[in-house]
Amino acid sequence: MKGKWIVLLALLFSAAFVLVPDRNITGTVLDTSSKPISNVQVSVKSGVAKTKTDAAGKFSISVPVYAKVIVFTHPNFKTSEVNITSEKEMTVTLSPGEVESESLSDKAMQSLKKVGLPFAQLASAPAPSGVAMEIMVPQQGNTEDYNVINENGFQLTGQSPLTTFSVDVDRAAYSNVRRFLNAGQMPPVDAVRIEEMINYFDYQYPQPTGNHPIAINTEYTDSPWNPGLKLLHIGLQARTVSAKNLPASNLVFLVDVSGSMMAQNKLPLLKQAFKLLVDQLRPEDKISIVAYAGAAGVVLPTTSGDEKMKIKEALDNLEAGGSTAGGEGIELAYKLAKQGFLEKGNNRVILATDGDFNVGISSEGGLQRLIEEKRKGGVFLSVVGFGMGNYKDSHVETLADKGNGNYAYIDNMQEARKVFVQEFGGTLFTVAKDVKIQIEFNPAHVQAYRLIGYENRAMKNEEFNNDRKDAGDMGAGHTVTAIYEIVPVGAKSSYITQTDALKYKKTNASDLGSNDEMLTVKVRYKNPESEKSVLLNVPVKNTSKPLAQCSENLRFASAVAEFGLLLRDSEFKGNASYNHIIPLAKGAFGTDEEGYRAEFVQLVKAAQSLDGRKETARKE
Known part of the structure; x- marks a missing residue:
């Protein structure tokens, strides 16, 4: 009889817990x-309930009545266990963590085992020859890294008539800026590379004719943000x-596959993105496929493109x-690329990362030298960046270059x-490599000039004819x-300071060539299989059209440039304003089948609402 009472009491006790609803606990996780x-895993100890913190470190979790402890886990911080009290809200502070080991985590190793990873290459993989293994403790909080950009200033044509730069078709800065604005933040100034924002969009330039794989297009108009100045628009079409x-x-x-790639906008997004390429x-x-964390290993040996399910x-x-053995992973990837090398094909390593290399060849110089050496053998490297918080833009941009x-x-x-x-061919298939642009301005028409963006693409003028100097590629x-x-001759501008005329430089009009030529655009490129460059040049006449009569290409590109000047709070922004950018861009949408130009206007509006600087009405 006594035993029956005990069983009955136990059942009643259990039922009481069933009848009590779960509690909802909210809170914030800080460093x-x-x-x-963000992306801290919040879970009930010995339970199934779990969630993650959002960009503001906030979380909300439904907790069973019997739960006693909530566990907070993040790869860059020490795990914390917090006792549940009667409070419905909590604030949790996490301390910086330490790298667990130089090898792949158990979880990552198990996942690689599923696809037949040869562990002889993994657990005890030595560092590359001559390179010391280095472990760096991940930093807390936001550790994103960008190269400093010192904006191009105006150059006096009488002193420096030549300007040379490497062509750049990267577009990463625009999507990165979009990420910040969509998260309700103004982007860091050095994340704004104006030339990449301009080149994010497609422009309808005429296709090349004849033997050259590149066509040059130019337009000349009034500057929308600096009255009295001009804009020269140059478009290359591959x-x-x-x-x-x-x-x-x-x-x-x-x-x-290192710990820093755990967040939803990193490895999970990477997988789905690569499936589109597959x-x-x-x-x-x-x-x-090569995966790397504390060490590197082959996940998928060379496989035909028609075995899509296997890939x-x-x-x-x-x-x-x-941790992140990025240098070791790159070496192994190049080894596989060389083994499957196609003489007439496209041989390429596609690196997907947040750029947080911290084990192996971690110095930027060491990685650069490795990649430059492999490039000479015909294997190119493209880089796809993911994530936020510890994104190393400066690192991955240099590697791709x-x-x-x-x-x-x-x-x-x-x-x-x-x-x-949409850009599969252009992303992967090069039609012209080492493409350089050099412009010679005629001082009879151009007093001074300034290239907008391309600060990290500048080249010495004498490097234009040097085929050994690396430059950008076009797909x-x-x-x-x-x-x-451009500051035309006769215009006054506070941006330039006149210097004394050169004593030994000829300045007679007869020495300046045809008087209606404002400049000459010269392009050097190499065919993909050649190491000898080809020269293409086009003279441009001193003919200007009103902005409203210019092509949609020029009008939209100038709207993007003006937006970049505002995001950078550039000293050359003049009368630039969000209220001017929006109608200028809207009037140059064209077909916009994918909606990218319409999205641009929404980003301008988002920046306008976030920017604390008041705009003054401008006179048109």
Whole structure:
């Protein structure tokens, strides 16, 4: 009888817990400097309930009545266990963590085992020859890193009539700026590379004719933000190649699966993005996958492009954990690319990462030298950036530049589709390499000039004719746009300070060439299989049109440039204003089938609401 009472009491006790509803606990997770931490995993100890903190470090979790402890986990911070009290809200502070080991985490290693990773290359993989292994403790909070940009100033034509720069078709800065604005933040000044924002958009330039794979287009008009000054718009168009005529590809996906890639906008987004690229592969294309964390290993050996399910399964089985042996991963990826090298094909390593290299060849110089050496063997490197909080833009941009490849930043699936589907040929297939532009201005018409953006692409004038100097590449169908702001002869501008005339320099009009020529645009490029450059040049006459009569190409590009000047709070922004950018861009949408130009206007409005500076009404 006594036993029956005990059972009955136990059942009643259990029922009481069933009848009591779960509690909802909300809170904020901060680092030791009181900055919010996103993507912290919040879970009930010994339970199934879990969630993650948002960009503001906030969370909300439904907690069973029997729960006693909530666990807070993040790869860059020490795990914290907090006792549940009667309070419905809590604030939790996490301390900086330490790198667990030099090898892949157990979780990541298990995921790689699923797809047959040869662990002889993993657990005890030594550092590359001559390179010391280095472990760096991840930093807390926001540790994003950008190269400093010192804006180009105005150059006096009488002193420096030549200007030279390397062509750039990267577009990463625009999608990165969009990520900040969509998160309700103004982007860091050095994240705003105006030339990449301009080149994010497609422009309808005429296709090349004749033997050259590049066509040069120019327009000249009034500056929309600096009255009295002019804008020179230069557009390069690479020849479009039909997909069926593209050469076969030998691709190596080099995937960062370190602990810093755990967030939803990193490895999970990366997997889905790469699947879009897999869908574009043909039977003649080959692909392999290398994953790296504390060490590097082959996840998928060389596989035909028609085995799409096998490739996608290998991607699905990747999980994040551990430190970041980026240098070792790059070496292994190049090794696979060389093994599957196609003499007449496109041989390329595609690195996907947040750029947080902290084990192995971690110095930027060491990685640059490695990539430059491999580039000479015909294997190029493209980089796709992901994530926020510890994104190393400065690192991944440099790697792509040195690897003769493209650099993209993917913040959502729409951007992944743009990079890997709509621009598949241009992203992966080079039609002209080492492309350089040199402009000679005629001092009879141009008093001073300034190149907007391209600060990290400037070249010495004497390097234009030097075929040993590396420069940018253009892919099939790609466009490159550059804008110069010009002070015409006779105009006054506070941006320039006159210097004494050169004593030994000829200044007679007869020495300046044809008097109606304002400048000459010269382009040097190499065909993909050649190391000898080809020269293309076009003289431009001193003929200006009103802005309203110029092409949609010029009007929209100038709107993007004006937006970049405001985001940078440039000293050359003049009368630039959000209220002027919006109608200028709207009037130059064109077909805009994908809605990118319409989205640009929404970003301008978002920046206008976030920018604390008051705009003054401008007189048109």
